[in-house]
Amino acid sequence: MTDTNGNINGHTASLSDVFGRVGKLETSVTELETGMVALQNDMHRIESGQGQIINELSKLSEKQGNSGRTNWSVVIGAGGLAIAIITAIGSGFILPLKLADTYHERQLELLESTARQNRERLVSIEQSAHTVQMLQALERGQADRISRMEEREKLYRETGMIGAKRGH
DSSP: OBOTTSEETTEEOOHHHHHHHHHHHHHHHHHHHHHHHHHHHHHHHHHHHHHHHHHHHHHHHHHHHHHOSOOHHHHHHHHHHHHHHHHHHHHHHHHHHHHHHHHHHHHHHHHHHHHHHHHHHHHHHHHHHHHHHHHHHHHHHHHHHHHHHHHHHHHHHHHOOTTOOTTO
16 A cells, blocks of 8 residues: 555555666666677677688698698698687587576576565564554453543542442
């Protein structure tokens, strides 16, 4: 329930908490976008480099085919180049996974923080409810005492006796 002061169940809603959380999310999204742009640039560089490498390997292959001898330095170089390409492509897949992992870790921390705050609010609400119940019980007891005192006062006024007992 919201009262006229904007309090929800007796607790003031905090817009600064909401703005802080939104700010953290915006930071995470910005970092993710930056990482994706870097990944896209890396992939473009790899693609252009692959085209040049394939072109050079074709030229070397034609040369080697014409000479009739195996040029082991070219074979070893091509193998190393293949390993480098595979590593670059693999890192292109790993970067988004790392970024996603970081994003999810931040989301989990945010959820844990929110759960902790909600738990603290629940404890506070439970304590307030218990206090209200105790005050209501005290009020009922006080009302009973007042009622008995009024009955005694009435009896005193009617009989003119203090502490008069019925039946005497």
